[in-house]
Amino acid sequence: MKAKALLVSLLMGILFCSCGNKIENVVSTGKNSFSCTVAGRERSFIYVEPENKNKDTKLVVLLHGAEDSALNFQSTIHFEDEAFKRNYAVLYLQGELNPENKSAALGWVNTYTKAGDDDIDYVMGTTDYIKKTYKVGKKTYIAGFSQGAFLINKLAIEKANKFDGFASVAGIMVKHAWEQRKNKQAAFFQINGLKDELIPMDLNKSSKYSPNPSVETVLEYFSQTNKLGTDYVQEEINKDVKLLKNKDKVWWMLIEDYHHGWPKNDRANINVNEYILDFFDNN
Numbered sequence: 066m067k068a069k070a071l072l073v074s075l076l077m078g079i080l081f082c083s084c085g086n087k088i089e090n091v092v093s094t095g096k097n098s099f100s101c102t103v104a105g106r107e108r109s110f111i112y113v114e115p116e117n118k119n120k121d122t123k124l125v126v127l128l129h130g131a132e133d134s135a136l137n138f139q140s141t142i143h144f145e146d147e148a149f150k151r152n153y154a155v156l157y158l159q160g161e162l163n164p165e166n167k168s169a170a171l172g173w174v175n176t177y178t179k180a181g182d183d184d185i186d187y188v189m190g191t192t193d194y195i196k197k198t199y200k201v202g203k204k205t206y207i208a209g210f211s212q213g214a215f216l217i218n219k220l221a222i223e224k225a226n227k228f229d230g231f232a233s234v235a236g237i238m239v240k241h242a243w244e245q246r247k248n249k250q251a252a253f254f255q256i257n258g259l260k261d262e263l264i265p266m267d268l269n270k271s272s273k274y275s276p277n278p279s280v281e282t283v284l285e286y287f288s289q290t291n292k293l294g295t296d297y298v299q300e301e302i303n304k305d306v307k308l309l310k311n312k313d314k315v316w317w318m319l320i321e322d323y324h325h326g327w328p329k330n331d332r333a334n335i336n337v338n339e340y341i342l343d344f345f346d347n348n
Contacts, residue, residue, distance in 0.1 A: 075102070075229030076196075076288040088190040098136075103187045103196075110159065110191055111135050113145050114154035114199060123153045124190055124202030125345065126215030126228075128160070131172035135159040138210070142327055147338045151346065154201045160190060160213070161183070173216045184216060189227065206345045208232035210327045215239055225249035230348040232256070235264055235325050238283045240276050246286065246330045252348040253287040254316040255280055256337055280317070287315045306335050331345075 091101045100109045115122065125148055129138035135157040140143075145155045160172045161184075173184045188207075190281025196202035207228045208216040214226040221231040222342060230252040231317050257264055257280060265272035265279045272279035288311050297309035297317070318340060320333045328337040 068330075085110050086329065088194040093195065101191070103190050104183060106161070106162075107189070108157040109135070111139055111157040111159075112154070112195055112199070114143075114201060115152060117148040117152070118199075118201060119152070120200065121152065121203060122193055122201040123151075123345070124156060124192070124196060125153050126158060126188065126205070126207040127214055128158055128173065128188075128207070128209030130209075130211030130213050132162075133160075139278045142329055142338065143182065143336050144196045147336070147342055151342055153342070153345075154199065156192065156195050158188060160202075170257075172185050172212045184222065185223065188216070189224065192227075204229045204345075204348075206230040206232070206348075208234065208341055209236065211236065212232045218242065221244045221251045221253055222249070222286075223226065225251040230254070230345045232344060233325050234337065234341075235261055236275065237264055240278070243278050243283075248290050250290045250314075251287060252282070252291075252344070253312045254318070255284060255346045256318040256328070256340075258320045258325065258328075259332070260323060261325045263325050279302075284317055291315060301336060302340075304339065305333065308340065317345055 076088050089102050091099055094100050094109065094197050098109065099112065100107060102108065125144065127138065127144060129135055139157050161174070162171060164347065190207065205228055206215060207220060213235040217231050217233045218236050218238040219242040221227070222245065226249065233253040233254045235258070257266060259269055262269070262271040265275035265277050267279045269283045275306050285295065286307045291314040293311050293314060297311050300308040300310065302308055307319045318337070320328060323333050328335050
């Protein structure tokens with residue numbers, strides 16, 4: 066019996082150690098807020114769901130930008146206002162400090178490197194936990210802003226089969242992720258302000274000196290992996306906003322006279338939440 070017990074103990078240890086993105090020690094820290102540990106590091110998240118949740122409730126995961134927080138992102142974009150109407154639950158994830166650079170701002174370490182805390186394990190582990198615990202996410206989507214959208218681009222390359230759609234608001238496909246692409250299909254929606262020179266676009270020549278691929282190059286890639294042509298149907302949302310659609314799988318929203326931001330009834334005169342959910346509804 067002792068030998069059997071030892072064997073069981075060893076097997077449990079192997080199983081425990083092999084789950085790099087396992088989420089543990091989930092504790093409520095307030096209304097809809099939770100702390101947890103992933104790979105031995107403490108993380109946190111906010112989870113909200115509609116009152117009429119059912120077996121068909123979808124899940125949207127949201128990643129804030131650098132120098133922001135999940136709580137502030139939630140209070141700024143109010144994504145659940147529209148999401149609940151369409152039977153989506155919403156998971157806001159919290160970025161962290163780079164353990165190798167304590168002076169850096171809160172953000173997503175894995176955007177640029179594998180060093181330090183593994184944000185991809187955190188995203189995948191927390192998403193899996195929410196789906197299993199709350200019985201939602203039969204279909205699961207992910208969206209992010211700025212540095213959070215940089216990680217969205219990377220996830221679309223590395224975890225294309227784990228989400229039903231990706232939305233990148235002012236995001237970049239970083240060079241090292243681009244070089245590791247594996248020609249996997251992913252439904253991908255890119256949103257850009259035409260005056261946002263932080264994001265490499267051929268259209269406004271901001272890609273000229275960037276080491277990262279242009280937005281146009283990335284969208285062409287996703288069109289190819291989805292076996293689509295390059296003919297987009299253009300919709301005029303208003304005088305400042307154009308939406309280009311390549312079937313249901315690849316969309317590109319362009320906003321005149323707009324810089325780096327999450328458009329929500331501000332100077333862009335549009336609530337991008339609705340269009341992101343439109344895109345997700347179609348995938």
